[in-house]
Amino acid sequence: MADLRRLCRDQAIGPDQLWGWPIERLGQALAWPAHCLRDVERYRFERGAAPKLDVPACALLPGDPDWPCCLDDLHSPPSGLYVEGDRSLLRHIHARTAIAVVGTRSASDHGLAMAEELGRGLAEAGWPVLSGLAEGIDAAAHRGCLARNGAPIAVLGTPLDRVYPAHHRSLQQQVGRQGLLISPSRSGCRVRPGHFAARNRWLVAFAQALVVVECPQRSGALISARWASRMQCPIWVVPGDARRWSCRGSNALLRDGATALIHPEDLLASIGEGPLRSEESRGKHQRLMEAIGSGATFDQLVLRLQCSPAELAPQLLALECRRELLCESGLHWRKPRP
Structure with a gap:
């Protein structure tokens, strides 16, 4: 898939146009083994010259003009994305000009207040706010962004037709109307725990910077932080109560060299106008x-x-x-x- 994505990008064409390429041309462009090319030719023969594919309107596939090329450099990128809302925000995903805000589902009042204040501040400064629409910190950041008529972008661990947690239905609908919902899973797919771990990775791939507001020692936010470190994405962390269990993971990131975020203005002064x-x-x-x-x-x-x-x-x-x-x-x- 990575080879096909690169070929589509280099040739500025879509997968539908590649379908009609002679097998010899495909072989020269992709340098695949002969047995792979034979499988491709056999599959194309079975499907026909103009196959009828059940591709929903919300699907975004590798090679599409709006496909985020930042995914192409990752190991095991998603085979497709499904989006709902303002598609013009995809250009900020492509350019990684959005700020991710993540944290625990069981946040303190201080953590929730900081996340909401960050969402408001980033929206006012013109930054799209990325998060996972989970309970706690994610939801607070999205609500703050919505309150200032900002551009929230939610990367889901479920298909677009599923809401988790269920009481976030209204919030998910608001984000879909005012911002953008993104899922790597097609509607009707079974939700697995690994989908949420993968969601934490995509968040970082789309972001210019990552803010961890509050999280314990075992948290999806720490998965995002590890990926951010590998991708050389700046990590900001809100210091928390050293005695509170839900702050131990985020405080450990500070000990390991993350930048302390005392006030939202500190982040905004660093990243500038969105x-x-x-x-x-x-x-x-x-x-x-x-x-x-x-x-x-x-x-x-x-x-x-x-x-x-x-x-x-x-x-x-x-x-x-x-x-x-x-x-x-x-x-x-x-x-x-x-």
């Missing part, structure tokens, strides 16, 4: 420059943009500092002459 905020800023900039046209007063701009003076003033000041705008007498703003 990709979603950058897009929003570009949109505001374009609307403001269009509203100025050949020149406009401050009051005219407030009316044209339908915004408050308090919101408009810092935007104009920032553009003046960058010499993209000039302020003349009477608070008249115009673009510099060429």
